[in-house]
Amino acid sequence: xxxxxxxxxxxxxxxxxxxxxxxxxxxxxxxxxxxxxxxxxxxxxxxxxxxxxxxxxxxxxxxxxxxxxxxxxxxxxxxxxxxxxxxxxxxxxxxxxxxxxxxxxxxxxxxxxxxxxxxxxxxxxxxxxxxxxxxxxxxxxxxxxxxxxxxxxxxxxxxxxxxxxxxxxxxxxxxxxxxxxxxxxxxxxx
Amino acid sequence: xxxxxxxxxxxxxxxxxxxxxxxxxxxxxxxxxxxxxxxxxxxxxxxxxxxxxxxxxxxxxxxxxxxxxxxxxxxxxxxxxxxxxxxxxxxxxxxxxxxxxxxxxxxxxxxxxxxxxxxxxxxxxxxxxxxxxxxxxxxxxxxxxxxxxxxxxxxxxxxxxxxxxxxxxxxxxxxxxxxxxxxxxxxxxx
DNA sequence: TTTTTGTTTAACAATTTTGTTAACAAAGGT
DNA sequence: ACCTTTGTTAACAAAATTGTTAAACAAAAA
Numbered sequence: 001x002x003x004x005x006x007x008x009x010x011x012x013x014x015x016x017x018x019x020x021x022x023x024x025x026x027x028x029x030x031x032x033x034x035x036x037x038x039x040x041x042x043x044x045x046x047x048x049x050x051x052x053x054x055x056x057x058x059x060x061x062x063x064x065x066x067x068x069x070x071x072x073x074x075x076x077x078x079x080x081x082x083x084x085x086x087x088x089x090x091x092x093x094x095x096x097x098x099x100x101x102x103x104x105x106x107x108x109x110x111x112x113x114x115x116x117x118x119x120x121x122x123x124x125x126x127x128x129x130x131x132x133x134x135x136x137x138x139x140x141x142x143x144x145x146x147x148x149x150x151x152x153x154x155x156x157x158x159x160x161x162x163x164x165x166x167x168x169x170x171x172x173x174x175x176x177x178x179x180x181x182x183x184x185x186x187x188x189x190x
Numbered sequence: 191x192x193x194x195x196x197x198x199x200x201x202x203x204x205x206x207x208x209x210x211x212x213x214x215x216x217x218x219x220x221x222x223x224x225x226x227x228x229x230x231x232x233x234x235x236x237x238x239x240x241x242x243x244x245x246x247x248x249x250x251x252x253x254x255x256x257x258x259x260x261x262x263x264x265x266x267x268x269x270x271x272x273x274x275x276x277x278x279x280x281x282x283x284x285x286x287x288x289x290x291x292x293x294x295x296x297x298x299x300x301x302x303x304x305x306x307x308x309x310x311x312x313x314x315x316x317x318x319x320x321x322x323x324x325x326x327x328x329x330x331x332x333x334x335x336x337x338x339x340x341x342x343x344x345x346x347x348x349x350x351x352x353x354x355x356x357x358x359x360x361x362x363x364x365x366x367x368x369x370x371x372x373x374x375x376x377x378x379x380x
Numbered sequence: 381t382t383t384t385t386g387t388t389t390a391a392c393a394a395t396t397t398t399g400t401t402a403a404c405a406a407a408g409g410t
Numbered sequence: 411a412c413c414t415t416t417g418t419t420a421a422c423a424a425a426a427t428t429g430t431t432a433a434a435c436a437a438a439a440a
Binding site: 018019020021022058061062095097098100101102104105106107115116117120137139140142143145146147149150151153154155157158160161164165166167168176179180183186187190 | 211285290343344348355
Binding site for chain 3: 193224225227228231
């Protein structure tokens, strides 16, 4: 792997994997085992590194979901697959969404082109169709997306806090998360 | 309001309200309209200000939930009230949980006493009772808490990102959020 | 009034973090 | 071999951020 790529991957590991959003360029360089100046060489500035990582994360998220969402399989299976993909990603990068939020809220942030994903529109239509069939409750289809993504992501994102608040040991929490898929499916359908 | 309190409130506004987690002491001081040295005078260091804010946030969260959870009202009403309280808080402080996560994950962080909330145990028992009654599905009662809090918090926390990804205008998003309470209740109770 | 105590500020000092540069090394092409 | 491009590093410079102090000031206490 090129050092440029190594730096990016390491940054992602720190930001998305460890939730260490305050990481300095020195800390990123150390974690990657490279000289700090290389970060400036490849990315010009700290901000640009952040932006790069940010954009790639959004792109990644989008393409992953697109892939699942376009598949020509029954709705329930599609949702099941959606959960699988999401869960897998969350295991590697529990804090990716948190990072994105933080970046969006931060001062020096430039908003990029916001064009609606075609895949999403497609999926929303399928959701409406399911609602008409009576498989799921009738609401604005985005509410379905809210419900689904919330149930998947939130318990993972909040792990450090909930382990404290709910006083659940690490192993137990892991086990609880592993049971989530079925619970979500039960919750969503019927 | 004393300036000490003003500083704390302003910090909370920036962190929890605006999601601006990178705020410097100068920015906090400016937002509060006080001299930066006052922050050091009252809180000794930046870290201690953060810790203070952090601890108060956790304490607040806990006490609020406790109040709701101990009430002697039917389970469904209790959940309904739980949603109300949570929603109201989320309106003021959408990013409070995000802040807590970020702080917990950050380097110089000291973990405090983690004693299980008595109120929570109490609530979990009620959940189990409801499960036995058949009102809600039978799982580990913590899963119920996961489901409930996820459905409430996640769409709010993710607003900046989802407005982009789902291409939903501000007003529409607000409206969607306002409909959530009923949707959550429908979702939770069969 | 005088003293004490607590509050507030500007100026300074120290530290941390970031950005730049110049020198050097490695790789690739001619 | 030579030259050119690219990658890498240490050292330095600049900027940003934090922490400290002394002095001014006001309010309360003696």
